[in-house]
Amino acid sequence: MLNRPLSPWQIPVLVLALIVVLFPIFWLVMTAIKPPIDWNASPAIWIPSEPTLINFQTLFDPDAIRAHGVGGVSQSATRAVLGSIMASLSSTFLAVALGLISAIGLSRYSRTNWATPLIILSGRMFPPAAIAVPFVIIFSMTNLMDTYPGLVAIYTAVTLPFSTWMLKSFVDDLPREMEEAAMLDGKSRLAAHLTITLPLIKGGLFSTTMLVFILNWSEYMFAQVLSNTKIATIPVQLAKYVTATAGTLYGVQAALAVLAMVPLIIGGYFIQGHLARGLTFGAIKK
């Protein structure tokens, strides 16, 4: 990390960049506390004069908003929040656990230098929309459509390349001789990995877990395409607040988005140092 004072001309540029990045978040938070009348008022109301929690209340009590005559949904967001938590946690656990095994395997026991890594990445070389349709067909045939196991399976598959590559870059940073010294001193291969490798990459393991969780938590397309009435996630629920039947529940939508942001902000804060490594599949190191 460069640690030098900013030159005078860098400051206005940074301020401008910050405004561009932070403005949507500011608008979102403000909308979440606006009463329905202010949601799409013209001219725009930047900061509501009478902030309200009705939008948050509506998330879990859908009828609360009906009196304002701006439309409504029948489903509480509870199911979507629980669905997101469950799907994200289980697929994150699976992707990281499988990714760890693959990472150690690729880093320590693979003789191929490019073929296997490339094959692992190939699933991420298409736009997700291109593989969504085949999955709809496969899921229909295997009765995984509109089920959490189906969603967890596809989330695991989609994030596994990330976790494998990110973890591999951490394992690669460790000299293999550390494990080998332990093997000569009386450990089996597995025990050497568990007692030597694992404690030394725990920072990387934590960052990878966070990154994969963030990816799963904010995933929309697969959840939308592969769910119907029985399951929901937060991004899917978000879309339901602005539709032809529900009306334009901007404030409620913003309220759920604000709630959904909380784990992302916390997670992002902890892994900011490793984010570049994760998003480049381990190519960039701190």
Add this chain to the structure above:
Amino acid sequence: MEPFLGLTASGLSKNYGPKKALDNVSFKAPKAGFTVILGPGGAGKTTTLRLLAGLEPQLRGEIFLGDTEISKLAPKDRNLAMIFDNLALYPNKNGFQNLASPLIQRKVPFEQIRSRVFEIAEKLNLSLVLDRLPKTMSGGEKQRLALGRALVREPRFFLLDEPLSSLDAPLRYVIRAELKRLQREEGHSFLMATPDFTEALAVADTIIVLNEGKVVQTGDQSDIYDRPVNTHTALFVGSPQINLLRSGYSNGRISLLGQQLPCPAHLSEVLAQRNLAKFTIGLRPENVSLILPNGPTTIDKSPNEKPNNPQNPLYPDILAQGPIIDIESLGRTLSVTVGIGRELVTMLAPATVLDQISIGLVVDFKIKDPTGLSAFDIAGLNIAA
């Protein structure tokens, strides 16, 4: 015959893809001895040690410790310790924990671990770094810690993979001497890989020369230095490098630098037998004496130099004459290179003559000891070996 108690490698072969890393490598490393595998980078030294340790499977061959075959055992069951060139200290463990880890892994009771660790730390002068992490230690401390971690367990054999390569020169001499002393005093069995011939000559009882995955020569210092089995070993061992000069044999005389010389006694029989019209003479720089107008120069004898035989009266006082091409200071001696026609001869001279010589000056030189000459055929093999 007494049973061999050391480490025996028999016909070890190993491929990396289509590349032969080791090709039928066999040797014996005696118990309580200091054996050195000497070879340039890529010769297969590390691969050999890794195969012995069981960290990689061999394609063919067996490994014996004493008369027990260990080639099929897991690394942990071979009772060997290895010191890696990057030391492989655990960065998250302090000095004490690093030293103790082999014993903890063998489930030794804690009181025994404590006394053993303190004993080793005392011996290796590590007492002050026991509560520090490796990243706060100096190069020498890390080196001794890695050594200590291997010693703490008393394995039957120690494998050392270029253990001194990360140290700067002065420290390398210190630790090298410490290694040798420790090995001798405690009767440890060491097998060390190094690309540095001075290191090998300094510590080894037995030297195994490895090149391109094959054992080229096995022997003690004088076998390797005075009777190199081929020109590769001759060039690899010794600094400045041995002079390789074109020569020929006819009727009991050899030609060298345009002169006809009587054939040295130790070469006469084999040269007469093979009657080689063309071969190569190997002439060590310290076996050439630079002659200045006020007489021949002499240098202090190196430990590897044998006392001069009485001068062969048939040998000319001056072998040849030529201009100085290059002068390089080696501290107390100079490496002086003289050109004779298309050939170059490098010789050692005392540093005190530096102000009497200069590039371009035409000087004389002679061979000090004809018995120190070696001869190689056109394939590069020592014809007397």
